[in-house]
Amino acid sequence: MTSSAAEEVVARCVGLVKRYDDLVAVDGIDLQLTRGECFGLLGPNGAGKTTTVEMMEGLTEPTAGYVELLGLRWGSGQDDRIRARMGVALQETVLADKLTVEEVIRLFRSFYPSGRTVDEVLELMQLGPKRKAQYHQLSGGQKQRVALGVALVGRPDLLFLDEPTTGLDPQARMSVWEVVARYREEGGTVVLTTHYMEEAANMCDRIAVMDHGKIIAEGTPSGLVASLGGRQLVELEPAGELSEATLEGISGIQGVATRGRRVVLTVEDFASVLPPVLARLAERGVGLLHLSTHEATLDDVFVSLTGRGLRDE
Numbered sequence: 001m002t003s004s005a006a007e008e009v010v011a012r013c014v015g016l017v018k019r020y021d022d023l024v025a026v027d028g029i030d031l032q033l034t035r036g037e038c039f040g041l042l043g044p045n046g047a048g049k050t051t052t053v054e055m056m057e058g059l060t061e062p063t064a065g066y067v068e069l070l071g072l073r074w075g076s077g078q079d080d081r082i083r084a085r086m087g088v089a090l091q092e093t094v095l096a097d098k099l100t101v102e103e104v105i106r107l108f109r110s111f112y113p114s115g116r117t118v119d120e121v122l123e124l125m126q127l128g129p130k131r132k133a134q135y136h137q138l139s140g141g142q143k144q145r146v147a148l149g150v151a152l153v154g155r156p157d158l159l160f161l162d163e164p165t166t167g168l169d170p171q172a173r174m175s176v177w178e179v180v181a182r183y184r185e186e187g188g189t190v191v192l193t194t195h196y197m198e199e200a201a202n203m204c205d206r207i208a209v210m211d212h213g214k215i216i217a218e219g220t221p222s223g224l225v226a227s228l229g230g231r232q233l234v235e236l237e238p239a240g241e242l243s244e245a246t247l248e249g250i251s252g253i254q255g256v257a258t259r260g261r262r263v264v265l266t267v268e269d270f271a272s273v274l275p276p277v278l279a280r281l282a283e284r285g286v287g288l289l290h291l292s293t294h295e296a297t298l299d300d301v302f303v304s305l306t307g308r309g310l311r312d313e
């Protein structure tokens, strides 16, 4: 990707590798993020997302390669300057139970040379009514908003969110998304890891799909889905045998793949494809145990690249 002067590069990973003994957790990653974007690392458990962001955050030393944030390279004597300009919210943040929300935010504010006031953070997090509540009295979603507040108190240029909504109910998840959207309205840049494809599709301008420590695809959510060749999927489970060849020559089918007992068709418009497909199956005497259709998602992209779903073990 070429970047114009207007696209300020805020993070760069070059040839990033992390080995743990024989295990290669991250296997040569190159990334470039520009100011204002929300960049997502999407992949199944163990893909290497957290290890990648931990190297980006300066928490884990790369085995090879390097990370540059805001033009500064970790380990070049300027780590404190980098830390002052970034915020980190982890999947689970353990904060002192007996501190009130206000005290937690004030404590973290004291670590930064400049930043938001406690009131500004409470407003941004919509936690004003909870300012006097002790941390242990908060719901999971409220705790995660405090963690976000702590990450945003120094008015960072770059915000890292590692699986920020794992375990939250849909309403709490949306409130986290809203806070992130407000941060982005001010020009903030976000690096997000998630294994929720809906979260990646909703929040990210650009996504890198990771598997086994490598980036196997990169693009906008809609561009990645469009790479499937069709917008919709039709899943069929035949009662007997159904070879992909049986469906040959039916117009409107962009792709056919076998996943276990099921045959999955990628199509532009299932309404026009289904009648000839059903007619062909009837003609060949193939009964059906299951038929379903859905709009193509990032999970389908992952399946087409790896043969596995994002949530498969």
Ligand code: ATP
Pocket: 020, 023, 024, 025, 043, 044, 045, 046, 047, 048, 049, 050, 051, 052, 195
């Ligand atoms: P998840 O979605 O489950 O958080 P992930 O994509 O973030 O997964 P990582 O946590 O980066 O994946 O892990 C990548 C691989 O590296 C895994 O096989 C993991 O077991 C291994 N790994 C991570 N940290 C260490 C460590 N400190 N020591 C040894 N192996 C590790």
